[in-house]
Amino acid sequence: MSVQETQPPAMSGLRIGDTAPDFEARSTTGPVKLSAFRKRWLILFSHPADFTPVCTTEFVELSRRADDFAARDCALMALSVDSLFSHFAWLRLIRDRFDVEVRFPIVEDPTLVIGRAFGMVAAGDYDSATVRTTYFIDPKGVIRAMTCYPANVGRSIPEMLRTLDALQRVDAEGALAPANWTPGDALLRAPSHDLDDVYAAENGADWFYRDVPAKAPR
Numbered sequence: 001m002s003v004q005e006t007q008p009p010a011m012s013g014l015r016i017g018d019t020a021p022d023f024e025a026r027s028t029t030g031p032v033k034l035s036a037f038r039k040r041w042l043i044l045f046s047h048p049a050d051f052t053p054v055c056t057t058e059f060v061e062l063s064r065r066a067d068d069f070a071a072r073d074c075a076l077m078a079l080s081v082d083s084l085f086s087h088f089a090w091l092r093l094i095r096d097r098f099d100v101e102v103r104f105p106i107v108e109d110p111t112l113v114i115g116r117a118f119g120m121v122a123a124g125d126y127d128s129a130t131v132r133t134t135y136f137i138d139p140k141g142v143i144r145a146m147t148c149y150p151a152n153v154g155r156s157i158p159e160m161l162r163t164l165d166a167l168q169r170v171d172a173e174g175a176l177a178p179a180n181w182t183p184g185d186a187l188l189r190a191p192s193h194d195l196d197d198v199y200a201a202e203n204g205a206d207w208f209y210r211d212v213p214a215k216a217p218r
């Protein structure tokens with residue numbers, strides 16, 4: 001397993017706008033290389049441990065919604081410190097108990113080298129029990145959004161899809177997604193940077209707050 005850091009100092013954690021550090025590792029679907037996922041969106045997410053209840057619900061729900069991520073040209077990739085064989089055993093139990101096959105790759109990171117490069121765990125941490133981190137990585141390999149949840153609260157899969165929809169739509173429209181935006185809602189125009197627009201606006205707020213007409217939902 002190896003990590004090529006592109007943006008020091010990776011140990012302190014990555015930020016929105018950083019290029020995701022490339023890595024190669026073993027996974028449940030064979031060897032993976034992060035940069036091989038470019039040209040598509042990728043959601044890379046860590047989970048605290050295999051064989052834990054909240055993580056199990058996340059994997060079941062993500063697998064049930066796998067087609068929805070694929071429809072958005074977005075791959076999923078999970079990561080934890082557990083070994084490849086632990087991942088296999090857990091996936092087999094998930095299939096037997098929930099009748100769901102997890103088909104996206106789950107990476108093993110037993111030395112935390114990837115988790116540290118991404119800032120999922122702090123430099124001095126010796127276990128990963130605190131991390132439930134999610135990175136939304138765009139087709140150029142740039143981190144566009146990230147979330148961090150505690151071990152005892154599971155992520156919302158609808159919110160992951162909504163965030164992905166919002167990122168893809170603001171890119172396509174050169175616009176902004178307001179609070180609570182969901183597909184079908186209006187986006188907002190980026191505010192003008194030109195004082196003439198400020199004075200020319202018919203309504204006092206128009207220069208910084210205006211809808212882009214909504215498009216039909218997908």
Ligand code: BEZ
Binds near residue numbers: 048049055151
């Ligand atoms: C869970 O996924 O249920 C879990 C993981 C780590 C600590 C506690 C709970």
